[in-house]
Amino acid sequence: MLSYTGLGKRNLGNEYFLKSGMGLRCVDEGVTHTEMNTFSIPQQHLTSSSTARWKQLWSLVALYASVVIGWIAYQNYQPKLLVKFNFTDFTILLVAVEAIILVITPPLAGRLGDRYRFKQGHRIPVIMAGISFAAMIFMAVAFTLFSNPGEIFKWILPVLIVLWLIAMSIFTSPALSTMELFVPVDKLPKAMAIMTIVANLIYAIEPVIVDIIDTLGAPLTFITGGVVVLLSGYALKKNLFDLFSTTNNKESFPVDSFQKDNRKSRYGMIMLLGTALGLCTTILFNVFPQTLDAKLSDVTALDGKLQVVMVLLLSAVLSLPVSTWVNKLGLEKSFYASAIVSLLSMAGIIWLPGVWVVLLASVVFAISFTALSISALPLALKNSNYYEKVFCVGIFFSGVALPDGVVELLQVI
Structure with missing residues (x-):
């Protein structure tokens, strides 16, 4: 297991260094040196693109879609499996x-991601x-259910469920x-708008997905879920390596990021961004x-879940126009305005x-939630030190998961 004590940075003139538990390192093209040798980053690796790399973005969107569908499958089957195998007494513990x-x-996954960014270049x-671990767990769960395990082997199932949760959290x-590698800063809101559209549309058709799952x-x-996650993951890998092909299979260093980034990552702010969303x-x-359902039953025949679907569809329709507004207003103002309006409207x-x-x-x-969804993650990236980008995205998603975890725990207590 990799031991890791955190990344820091020290600036000496025009040279950039990483400081870890293993000593001072100089980084160039993903190569690390334990000696304190100084050299300049080659100019061809200081890239600044004004256009988004859409092939890579759509690969990421496809992977994100498979994750959302995977969570829908998990949330649909987890309670049923607990009942089927008489694990209802462990519901509180599992939640x-x-x-x-x-x-x-x-x-934790973010720390490893940042370490590999500089150790292997990506x-x-x-x-x-x-992704491989998650797909393997999908298959293992499917095999366990196919084999209709007896009293002893049925205890494998809750273990597999926990391992699946860990696997999904590791790569997300x-x-x-x-996203920061192939979407310029000024196009991040539009990229997030696309992600928002995809997620909202998937959740909007969740009843259809659940029917298909039940069929x-x-x-x-679980077999299908494993295959879909694996294929979308390898498509992202292939397209990322296509992106790195001009830089010797290493991530390039954007000019606007590879500056004298002496600022500290704003962990509290990033956690707040995720928690608000x-x-x-x-x-x-x-x-x-x-x-x-209780308040609008007199004016609509739709039940509460379908009314939420309407909110999601409206959010999906508004995502691209709202992303333009977020770009003009700025990420920080957009976040605070949308967060306050979302809380008041709720x-x-x-x-x-x-x-x-x-x-x-x-x-x-619906409007403010769209703006919040579009501005939160790009603002988290903006508040992250260059050397802790993946770790800070991890903090952001910890914040996103925290309210749901608390609510779900309160519901089963």
């Missing part, structure tokens, strides 16, 4: 373990290790952090269905009476 894993694992080993943060059955669902997402999926939906007030607040929430 608590799930919350802890989803909060702790992303930063973060692909961590991404592919997590390093994978999504690659396939648990074993085939996670809180809004958690309330949307866990509170709104019942609230909207409070209006939950506590204010009146059908039309709730309808108006729902539309306002």
